[in-house]
Structures are given as C-alpha cells and as structure tokens.
Amino acid sequence: MTATRKDSRAKADTVLVIACGMIAREVLAVKERLSFDHLELTCLPAEFHYYPDRIAPALDKAILQAKADGYRHIFIGYADCGTGGMIDRICEKHSVERMEGPHCFAFYQGIEAFKAIEDGDMLAFYMTDFLCRQFEAFFIKPLGLDRHPELIGEYFGNYEKVVYLAQTNDPALDKVAEDAARMLGLTYERRFTGYGDLTTTLRAKAGKTPADA
Known part of the structure; x- marks a missing residue:
C-alpha cells in the first residue's frame, strides 16, 4: 500500500x-x-x-x-x-x-442547566477560560478601553454581572475575571462548569x- x-x-x-x-x-x-x-x-x-x-x-x-x-x-x-x-x-x-x-456559554453549562437559568442571565457578561486568557486582546485593545476607559459605560452599561464559566481551576484566570468585573463595575459570579x-x-x-x- x-x-x-x-x-x-x-x-x-x-x-x-x-x-x-x-x-x-x-x-x-x-x-x-x-x-x-x-x-x-x-x-x-x-x-x-x-x-x-x-x-x-x-x-x-x-x-x-x-x-x-x-x-x-x-x-x-x-x-x-x-x-x-x-x-x-x-x-x-x-x-x-x-x-x-x-x-458555547450554553453547552459549557449543559444545555438543560442553561435553559433553567438563561432568563436570570439575560444581563450577564459571560467569560470563559479562553476569554480570560485573551481578555486584553479580545476586549481591552479592540474596544480601546486602555486608551479611553470612559467608554466602559457605553459598552457594558446594560450588563449587571460578570459570570465566569470556569473550565479549569486556575487562580490566575479567576483573578482576571474578578479584575474584569471590578473594572467594568459589575457584580461577579464564578461557576465551575468543566467542559460541560x-x-x-x-x-x-x-x-x-x-x-x-
């Protein structure tokens, strides 16, 4: 062959x-x-x-x-x-x-679990391990928040909370998500989902x- x-x-x-x-x-x-x-x-x-x-x-x-x-x-x-x-x-x-x-925010949590909480998450800004690792590259720089932090209200003013859907237990990623919530002026919630x-x-x-x- x-x-x-x-x-x-x-x-x-x-x-x-x-x-x-x-x-x-x-x-x-x-x-x-x-x-x-x-x-x-x-x-x-x-x-x-x-x-x-x-x-x-x-x-x-x-x-x-x-x-x-x-x-x-x-x-x-x-x-x-x-x-x-x-x-x-x-x-x-x-x-x-x-x-x-x-x-992916749904299938990480599990579709049935997501259906049960999606109404309560209507104003949630989801983060995942990937988005924590790439927070600066995916959000800060493209939105110009490093140069114009006054724009935070325009982009995130309609959100109520940051929900970090954690695939792994990594303190460094936890800190990124917590700092993001603080910077955006939103409440913070961590949910360990694994790979759902x-x-x-x-x-x-x-x-x-x-x-x-």
Whole structure:
C-alpha cells in the first residue's frame, strides 16, 4: 500500500472536528481525557466570535476541503453562535452535525442547566477560560478601553454581572475575571462548569467510526 493510500485510509477512519478557535484547547483536553487518538481538530479563527456572518461561509469551505482530503467523519464544534441558523443550513447541506445549543456559554453549562437559568442571565457578561486568557486582546485593545476607559459605560452599561464559566481551576484566570468585573463595575459570579456538554457530545459523536464497529 502506498503512503498516499495509507494516508487516505487513516483519514477515512478519523473523526475530524472543525471548531471555533475559542474552544480549541478544550476540545484537545477532552480528546486527551477520552483517549481519542482517532480524533483530529482543525479550527476557524477565534475572532469570528465578533463576526458571526463569516462563520457559515468559512465552515462550508472547510467541510468541502476536508471531504476532498478524504475525511468521511466530520463534526462541527460550533453551536449556533449568533448565525441565525446559517450553521444549521451548512450542516444540512453537508449532512454533518454540530454542538447543540445557541452558543458555547450554553453547552459549557449543559444545555438543560442553561435553559433553567438563561432568563436570570439575560444581563450577564459571560467569560470563559479562553476569554480570560485573551481578555486584553479580545476586549481591552479592540474596544480601546486602555486608551479611553470612559467608554466602559457605553459598552457594558446594560450588563449587571460578570459570570465566569470556569473550565479549569486556575487562580490566575479567576483573578482576571474578578479584575474584569471590578473594572467594568459589575457584580461577579464564578461557576465551575468543566467542559460541560462538550465531553458528552464528543464521546457520543466521535466515540466510534465504522472501522471500530
């Protein structure tokens, strides 16, 4: 068997997760926890969080490329993520599935748990491990708050609280979230979620390929 044919066979037996860059570290952590050597990850830019209209077209291209490369088992590591159903249309077009729920803040907490508290969180500004690590790059600098702190009220005046959805127990990240709440003038709440539905979903969707059956 040639190297090309071996590579093609390997990809055919692999589950490829095409995910948001904001959850890359978490997908890899779940992969390691589940010992899923047959799972591979590719990511779209995390900055698409701010440009949801770019997600579906980029996913369309990524799925087409993955299929051209020989991947037969593809899972989408996105919820709806503010696309108004556009991701669902791409998933339907290519006969692939995605993470359940409206956004990662929901599936980290667990969809059923999120449904129970979402009304009380209408005015919550969510942070995750990723957003704590990237708080300056994702919020402070793009919004110009380092140069114009007076804009904080304009951007965050309608929020009541910062809710840190912690995937890990990291005091350094806790401090970032607490400092963010203080800077924004909001109350602070920490919820340890772990990886939430990400673990159970990847276990269910990527647990087996036809080669394993």
